[in-house]
Amino acid sequence: MTILQSLANRDRVFDFLIPDPSPVDVRHGPILYLEDVSVSFDGFKAINDLNLTIDDGELRCIIGPNGAGKTTMMDIITGKTRPDHGQVWFGSRHNLLTMNEPEIATLGIGRKFQKPTVFEALSVFENLELAMSADKRVMPTLVARLSGEARDRIDEVLEMIGLQTERDRAAGILSHGQKQWLEIGMLLMQRPRLLLVDEPVAGMTEQEMERTGELLTSLAGKQSVVVVEHDMGFVRSIARKVTVLHQGSVLAEGSMDQVSSDPRVVEVYLGEES
Template identity: 70%
Template sequence: MTPDLMQSGSERLQQYRREHPSEGHTESGGRSASMARPVVAGEVDTTHGRILYLEDVHVSFDGFKAINGLNLDIAPGELRCIIGPNGAGKTTMMDIITGKTRPDRGSVFFGSTIDLLRYNEPEIAAMGIGRKFQKPTVFEQLSVFENLELALKTHKGVAASMRFALKGAQKDRIAEVLHTIHLASSVNRQAGLLSHGQKQWLEIGMLLVQEPQLLLLDEPVAGMTDEETARTAELFLTLKGKHSLMVVEHDMGFIGTISEKVTVLCDGTVLAEGTLAQVQADERVIEVYLGR
């Protein structure tokens, strides 16, 4: 991207921020006016060998046990796939991790020392946990570049937005992410004109510019073409190791391409865990999810 294009993009984005002062893209997939209180992001302590740890977590809604004694842990840099029937607790689990839902009891830790149950959604996002919902939530009237610029870790207030100018490191980060998500050639394209798969990649890019350590991805290839699904698999394998990923998905072919370890949830607890071949051969998983 040329300096002139970057400048014009920044000017348009500053105007957009002035006209929409309450909008700031968050990792929870929505938009919030401001952070509740400052949270300093940094490398999470993973000396215990886990980036995420849930122990004996329970959640009930009007007597229904959505999560029932859930135990789960993910290692730093791991790409873990989560599968299970509808109502298994997959979405509720991610709601708990991101602070949207509070469990009735149990422990949820980010790394070895950060008790996530003490923090709210914006604070957890600021710590380095990014969440992507199934439906992409990009700013369709803005360009690809402007979407990524808007998602950067910056103060979202009106006054700060009017003074905002991209630094060299931020420009480099955006350029790196554009290459990673296969959208470098579409940098000036309006987001609303992208294909469904490209919008999904753009939203993942909006998380990546914030340098998250853990990504929660809900059915990321739903509605994609075969080619887009294959490129998304390549993308996730590229991210593996640099980030920890939890991928909730139903596409077994996609899961088989990207995952070394699969966790099967059923009735709010872990039913089985292992390689895809192992869980596919488990009679319990066949009975409640895969069918015969």
């Protein structure tokens, strides 16, 4: 029995537990569009006239040296940081610079930070249940009972993240890799259209890295996925298109073979890896 069930009136079924379809319109362009975006902190230009587009259903890898602006870029997209100038659009209708963080998340942009943040005392199932896009006011949460459709959604996500056999285990005893997958699953419960993933394989075993690559590539097409990562072997294994950031702007873009053979990329970034 789940946390919500234990407090539920068994005759109640709350349809608000099932999120509405995303209102994002991508019929006339990319799902994410950044134009001439700049932001400075104490005189340091963290983002410098950045131009970037992400297509609907695309898997994009973002690489670059420390200080290239990768985290700041994600902060701008999610509303944590406001740029000094530029435009940031989600689909053709939603100006993200006019929205706050909760509004952007509700619109369909999910972000996974490097360190997994799961509820360790709760089971895998309960973590997914609580993450479901829903009315978060106290009383509805206390009395809500999962509908059949909501249970099906949790089962679907459990299968996607490969944790079906761990559904009743406490999240705190999962491996590092499994916690990362669970957090991705918690984001997927909210049906994001765009998923921002920061260094997903840091600290993982080779087997966990391989499984993570399979998970992220399986999501492409269903969601747009932007992966920021330093492990070049992992990037090569999943990359379809790679964007290299340097000093807050795009240095190079293309396939992994194209960017890894670009002398500018070798000089400022890949040379550090050898």
